[in-house]
Amino acid sequence: MIVLRFDRGALVVEDDQGKPPVRRRANEYAGVLRELREWSTDFRDEALKAPPVEPLRSRFEARDYQSEAVVGWEKAGFRGIVVLPTGAGKTIMAIKAMERLQVATLVVVPTIVLMEQWRGVLADAFGVEVGALGGGSSDIQPITVSTYDSAALRARELGDRFALIVFDEVHHLPAPSNARIALNYLAPHRLGLTATLGRDEGVLQELEELVGPVVYEKGVEELAGKHLSDYTVHTVNVPLAPSEKLEYDRQFAVYKGFLQRRGIKIRSARDYLLFVKRSGVDPEARRALMGRNTAMDIALNSRSKEEYLRNLLAANPDEKTLIFTRHNKLVYRISRSLLIPAITHQTVKEEREEILDRFRRGVYRRIITSQVLDEGIDVPDASLAVILSGTGSSREFIQRLGRVLRKKEGKEATLYELVSFGTAETRMSRRRKET
């Protein structure tokens, strides 16, 4: 007789033949169970100690694509990743998945704000007490929402308590500290949710091992019109002011000159990281790095963009508008000059909530923010988004676009992406579109 046990983040397989017990990763539990059943082996499962749950039934109606996603996930053995755009109702899809399985569930989220949002929605949906793990809370219930950090820290202790794990914003999972959750919890059923996975083969393969394959995917284009708002994206090339252009060229030349002199080619993120590392010990490399940073600073935060934004807002005075930047510096500059409420990581929670509430109620029609609203905070509906600057990543772009796509009768969302013409930012924007 084989006996399965859970021991501090590991699955222990023992038998009564006197062989030493074998320790395996907890995430192999589902595979081990399957093999034992396939071989009709006698075994006793003492590993998973997930408590029973009260019947999970919600009043939410799933949209057709949400139901299709649940079916796709079920067909894949209740393991896999669902990719849906922001605003498409990934939470509802997860609720339907939980209804389908009726098991103890851990929902893992990247931020405390999201943890509170999920708790609210789940408590409302199922009418049960929902536990919280993270942000000073440690209340473990059959349905619990945790931050990635706390779930990882408590993995060795809680790894046998849940039969299903829902990974919200699952693209965060491959980070080494987060991957411990997937590795050290037994949970045979896993659901990953994200708006965008990227195209990195290594990451996709790792996610497939940790959670499962992509079982359902719908892009913005497929849902726009019926389930999400119709939208238009305008990329506007804004030339730098002559003085800005002069300084940009001067600073960028310092960087390019250094690379040329040293015969360094930057072809990938790794090459760039090596260059940054070198700047820690090589003063000339440091000057080159500073030159590049200054040049990018000019391109990303140009005065011309601010002027274009001013005109854009004047032409769309009644649109509820979200303005995104890469740097806080630009957020505060514009907040001051155009008197627009700002949200950055420096904004205290109370003020952030008040700004969002006033935006929701229409007291404010505009908010300017850096990257803090990209994900993890429930942002009220808006119809116009302006990206003044960003990192150039597709994920960030899609997340920002998603902020204006919530469906509303008669609404057509518009996104403006302002790019400093003739600078490295133009290349960043082009590269993003190619991926």
Added chain:
Amino acid sequence: MILPHEFIRVRRTKTAITPLFADSEKLSLAKTLIAVYGENRDGRRGELLEGLASCEELGYDFKLVRGLSAVLDSRCIFGARSFVPAFKARTMLFEEAARRPSMLERDRGEVLAKMAERLGVTPTDLDESMYADLLEEQHLIDFKEPSPDELLQLYNFALAAVVLAYSVRIVVGYPGRCERLEKAAAALGEPDVRVGSLSVEMKPVKQIGVRGAKVEHLLALLLEAKNWSLRADVAYPPRYQETRPLELTQKLHGGTLKAEPVEEEVVIEIEVPVRKSSFGGIIVIDDITHRLGITDRELLRKVEAEKVRYVRLPGVLVTPEKLVELRAGLEEIEGDDLAAYKAFLKGHGCKNPVPVLEALGYFVDVDPETRRPSVSRLRRGASG
């Protein structure tokens, strides 16, 4: 102070690790940096930062420039200067601006003028107040200017302290016995005390900064002794498992290192005895300074301004009344379960219990196998 770890400069060979102390060749850099701070008295922190950034282009290792700046920063007091509370200023301006369909240049002026009149301040004052609470907008109110030599010594001390924070073991030599040193060592681990020396194996910590503050205290006390010596096994950078010895002696380094005066348990006596502080009865200094983006000294000034009496323990300030309650309550907790101690302290409004427990003379240890945290009482060194 200890340097932020990102500014550590060391030479690591197969046989030793040596902090790259600032020598007299760096005096001109020290003078320049002191001058930048001096010139920015009363100015915005943002402007000071720009000045410091330009010093990084002088050809010195930027980690040295930033490390020296960090030492100077710790001798500064920054403060918000606003004529109207910043949040109130913002809210009024945003609300008024939102009533206007467009925001042209002239609209901004009108909004500012209208709201300024309502608040009884000038438009410029209101404009300045709008984001006065941002770190970059704070003003340099006071700067305790060191001499260039002193700055280098303080820097070297801060560098030594942060490198020593990565030690797994420290052995110090000094004449006879010193109770204060033994107490400081007990905060780091279980010390083996002998006449003329003590050694301590470091207990594991989650945050190196927590240990750093204790190492700093130990080193500062050691510098007061005669014929002192120190040998540490240092695991830095932490990714390397192997340690390297670091040796410091009074003979070689006595003139190189200087600590800021050690502040013992200070009772801040203020004339109004019973009054509630906006900081609450328990202040975890690191938490508040981090949250408000201010230095320890700035916080102490703020606390003083509250006119509430606090007892200063390592890293924590507690009102005397609260201290009595905490000590009595903690004594009554049975067992070593951290959760019970946490719950008790949370009941007293303490959101970060571990530093408070440590300040009150309790150990928080995590079993490496079970990861279960447990609490025990220090045999010696219970502070306060």
